[in-house]
Amino acid sequence: MAENFSNDFSTTLASAITGTEDVTITIASSTGAPAASFRIRIDDELMLVTAVAHPTWTVTRHVEGTAGATHSNGAAAAHVLTKGGLDTYLRESGQLLAAEIALGDTLTVPVGHQLLVGNGYTVGGTLVLDGDLVMVG
Numbered sequence: 001m002a003e004n005f006s007n008d009f010s011t012t013l014a015s016a017i018t019g020t021e022d023v024t025i026t027i028a029s030s031t032g033a034p035a036a037s038f039r040i041r042i043d044d045e046l047m048l049v050t051a052v053a054h055p056t057w058t059v060t061r062h063v064e065g066t067a068g069a070t071h072s073n074g075a076a077a078a079h080v081l082t083k084g085g086l087d088t089y090l091r092e093s094g095q096l097l098a099a100e101i102a103l104g105d106t107l108t109v110p111v112g113h114q115l116l117v118g119n120g121y122t123v124g125g126t127l128v129l130d131g132d133l134v135m136v137g
Contacts, residue, residue, distance in 0.1 A: 003089040004034035009079040013042065013071060014055055020068030023058060027077055030054040034079070039063065041080045042071045 011033070015026045025047075036052050040059075046066045051058035062068040064084040 002037060002092050003085045004036065004038045005081065005085075005089075006032060006034050006038070006079055009033050011077050013073055013075045013077060016073040016075075017042070017069075017071040020070065021061060023061070024056050025059055025077075026055050027057055028055070030057075039080055039082050039085045040077050042075050042077045043069060045069050045071070046080070046082060046084075 009032045011030070012028045013025065014028045017025055030052055033049075033052060036050060038049050040047050040049055044066060045061070045068060046063045048060040048063050049057050050060060064082060
């Protein structure tokens, strides 16, 4: 599921989260929120929102190594851009960060996308773009 983003979205909890593994939360407003698949921070916990049906959201709790916690009614729930969210977006859009590509990996560049190689990096082995062999290193 592709990661979605919005500008400056935030809301509050309409009821407390009393468990650390609850998979649904009740929020005060969904106005301005992406349709689904976005990350929020409540207190020190990151969550991935997987479904939005106001006022109930389905979430994956304690993502990116954050601890599951209880949260008070009225606690702020803010949409955030995180490394995990950005990595997911880049991976799903056919772009990868150099740190994610290991020696010997096969990298598929979808038709219509570009392969950008930054300074200090090299492309070796066999490179195939759009089904055509373009370089052997």
